[in-house]
Amino acid sequence: MLLASNRGPLSFTLDADGAPRAKRGGGGLVSAIMSAGHAGEHPLWVCTALSDADREAARRSPHGRLDEAGHDTGGLRVRMLSTPEGIDARTFDLAYNGIANSTLWFLHHLLFATPTAPVFDGSFAREWSAFSVYSQAFAEGLAQDAAPGAKVLVQDYHLTLVPRLLRQLRPDLRIGHFSHTPWAPAEYFSLLPQGLAREVLLGVLGADSAGFLAPRWASAFLDCCERVLGAEVVREEVGGEVRHDGRTTRVVVHALGIDADELRERAGRADVARHEEALLARIGDCKVIARVDRTELSKNILRGLLAYRDLLRRYPEWVGRVVHVVGAVPSRNALPEYREYTARVQRLAAEIDEEFARPGWSPLILSVDDDFPRSLATYRIADVLLINPIRDGMNLVAKEAPALSTRGCALVLSTEAGAAAELGHAALLVNPYDVSGTAAALHAALGMDDEERARRTRELVDAATALPPGQWLAAQVEDLAAVRP
Ligand code: G6P
Numbered sequence: 001m002l003l004a005s006n007r008g009p010l011s012f013t014l015d016a017d018g019a020p021r022a023k024r025g026g027g028g029l030v031s032a033i034m035s036a037g038h039a040g041e042h043p044l045w046v047c048t049a050l051s052d053a054d055r056e057a058a059r060r061s062p063h064g065r066l067d068e069a070g071h072d073t074g075g076l077r078v079r080m081l082s083t084p085e086g087i088d089a090r091t092f093d094l095a096y097n098g099i100a101n102s103t104l105w106f107l108h109h110l111l112f113a114t115p116t117a118p119v120f121d122g123s124f125a126r127e128w129s130a131f132s133v134y135s136q137a138f139a140e141g142l143a144q145d146a147a148p149g150a151k152v153l154v155q156d157y158h159l160t161l162v163p164r165l166l167r168q169l170r171p172d173l174r175i176g177h178f179s180h181t182p183w184a185p186a187e188y189f190s191l192l193p194q195g196l197a198r199e200v201l202l203g204v205l206g207a208d209s210a211g212f213l214a215p216r217w218a219s220a221f222l223d224c225c226e227r228v229l230g231a232e233v234v235r236e237e238v239g240g241e242v243r244h245d246g247r248t249t250r251v252v253v254h255a256l257g258i259d260a261d262e263l264r265e266r267a268g269r270a271d272v273a274r275h276e277e278a279l280l281a282r283i284g285d286c287k288v289i290a291r292v293d294r295t296e297l298s299k300n301i302l303r304g305l306l307a308y309r310d311l312l313r314r315y316p317e318w319v320g321r322v323v324h325v326v327g328a329v330p331s332r333n334a335l336p337e338y339r340e341y342t343a344r345v346q347r348l349a350a351e352i353d354e355e356f357a358r359p360g361w362s363p364l365i366l367s368v369d370d371d372f373p374r375s376l377a378t379y380r381i382a383d384v385l386l387i388n389p390i391r392d393g394m395n396l397v398a399k400e401a402p403a404l405s406t407r408g409c410a411l412v413l414s415t416e417a418g419a420a421a422e423l424g425h426a427a428l429l430v431n432p433y434d435v436s437g438t439a440a441a442l443h444a445a446l447g448m449d450d451e452e453r454a455r456r457t458r459e460l461v462d463a464a465t466a467l468p469p470g471q472w473l474a475a476q477v478e479d480l481a482a483v484r485p
Helices: 028-036 052-059 089-108 122-145 162-169 194-205 215-229 260-267 270-283 301-314 336-356 372-380 397-404 420-426 435-447 450-464 469-481
Strands: 002-004 010-014 020-024 044-048 077-081 151-155 174-178 209-212 232-235 240-244 247-253 287-294 322-329 364-368 384-387 410-414 428-430
Touching (some): 002 122, 020 052, 028 469, 044 122, 052 077, 077 122, 089 122, 151 469, 162 174, 162 194, 194 215, 194 240, 194 247, 209 215, 209 469, 247 469, 260 397, 270 322, 270 372, 287 301, 287 372, 287 397, 287 435, 301 322, 301 336, 301 384, 301 435, 322 336, 322 372, 336 364, 372 397, 384 397, 384 435, 397 450, 420 450, 428 435
Parallel strands (some): 002 044, 044 077, 174 209, 209 247, 287 384, 322 364, 410 428
Antiparallel strands (some): 232 240
């Protein structure tokens, strides 16, 4: 069995002597597979080298096998594809930054159509052709590694074209595709040039099963297949089936959850305790509104800060009694939009500090860095957790933090996160654009009595652990079990 994703478990930097040094990769997909990868069939995880340092690490590993080169992959077998497979740095940059992250990510998160973007011109065409080269090279890498009749689980939008390309190379394989993002509504999706919209859908339909994190996203995918391809679509209570060109693709939903025991074990280590102690020393007996996100446009960190400012202005009783702890993990810094967004977050945080800080009390603690133990410490001290994405495939932080919070935490959650489908009943739901509404929900969450908060936290944890990563991965394997090659 093979698992395929763009980002792998490790991300490298180069030491002064040119030796690659590894760090854990970020994002929900890596968390899920790291935690699930031991399940069942012990798959080989095939990923891409994302930087020069990654390429160097791949080059120094036999057949790109990071585990065999002695890197700590958490016991998983990992092969990192690099230049030998034809993905040179320039092609990769156009494919990853130009198409995957600026086009497909923006499309599925409704960040795509603005007065000035997108522009479909010659450079867009070059990016798309690089994306095709990257997809083909990835498919060829998988075709080489797959045993006859093997199952291949292709993950996420970067590899949206791969199932079809892989099937052309290896019709004997059983192929699944799983989307970790939302899926765009049909009208919005149709803003892509028509040929490309078709290519994306046909790419996924090359798989025997197409998985999604929430029923809404599966249903949007079915709509797109019907409207853009004119495919025959069978809708079921959740998911369904697409019949096109003589093939059938099952459309399924597996709502990825968390492994609370594993998370608690990790959060029980000394590095997390050190961070917790340091944070508590700064916070004293104030209440904590916590959030941890990648510095990502769709996470809506700016409106979250505006809501916090609104809370302090409209409910001044919280001034001096609450601290907003914001963990922002740097992400996709190659894109100017992300750099600008991060700078705006930092500016707004400084403004809030200036408006409210008093001797001995700061309204917020913002850290823009990648520190996993610190994120876990932040979950532990949360009284209120703010998760307000514009749109999110699932949002695992909404599931992780309640399981770790030592005080029991009230969750303020966007209706537009996939997680709202399972956690909505125990959360305070907000419209992510409604800053005043979010401020009011923060006020209600801070004032919630202990008994209610404890009850809601239990309900959140029950829902969050319903399908832990091992079972989520096993469900994708199961989807393929019935398929005849
Ligand atoms: C999301 C995506 C993942 C991606 C992660 C981090 O969770 O669904 O596929 O790996 O973000 O983004 P990055 O661009 O750093 O891989």
